[in-house]
Amino acid sequence: MIKWDDSWPIGIAEIDYQHHRLVDLTNDLAAAMLKGQGRAEIFNTFKNLANYTIEHFSDEEAMMEECDYKDLENQQKEHEEFRRKLAEFIVNYQNGAIRIPNEVLVFLAEWLRDHTHGSDRKFGKYWQEQQLLKGS
Ligand SMILES: [Fe+2]
Numbered sequence: 075m076i077k078w079d080d081s082w083p084i085g086i087a088e089i090d091y092q093h094h095r096l097v098d099l100t101n102d103l104a105a106a107m108l109k110g111q112g113r114a115e116i117f118n119t120f121k122n123l124a125n126y127t128i129e130h131f132s133d134e135e136a137m138m139e140e141c142d143y144k145d146l147e148n149q150q151k152e153h154e155e156f157r158r159k160l161a162e163f164i165v166n167y168q169n170g171a172i173r174i175p176n177e178v179l180v181f182l183a184e185w186l187r188d189h190t191h192g193s194d195r196k197f198g199k200y201w202q203e204q205q206l207l208k209g210s
Contacts, residue, residue, distance in 0.1 A: 075101050076183050082190060084198030089137070092130045093190050099123040100186060104179050116174065120167060123182075124160050131157065138197060141204045149193055156185055 076097045083090040103119040111119075131153040138146045159181070166172045 075104055076187065084190065084195045085202050086137075086198050089134060089194070089198070092126075092133065093186075093194070095126060096123070096130060096186055099126055100179075100182050103174075103182070107174055107179065117164075117167065120164055120174070124164060127160060128157065134194070134197075137201070141201060143197060143200055145193070145196065145200075149197070152189060152193060156189070159185075 078094055078097050082093060082097070084093075099119070099122055103116070103123055106116045106119045135146065135150060135153065138149060143149075163174070163178050167174055
């Protein structure tokens, strides 16, 4: 389970809200696995996470574009890689090729933490600077 704490917010309310929701959805998936929920239920939590992730990435990238963020391309690459991984996990699960192995849950949790605490935090700082400049 991922614990949301003070290290998570990057200083953009809308993005922080979405990141918190991603943490919750990842925890929902882990909980469904732990509780040994049925396949349909687990698949549902997986799809909820994937759908929200896609929505979130697109919102985040739109915000970055809007303020000419110099690192947008790098963010897009990281997002795309994660999107592809998620799709691969889901297809594997759907095909019954795998259960959701623990490594997958660990991968999701670690990626989310590392990406938000690294790349997204950098964007948060840039965005805040832009807001200040706009206000002056
Ligand atoms: Fe991001």
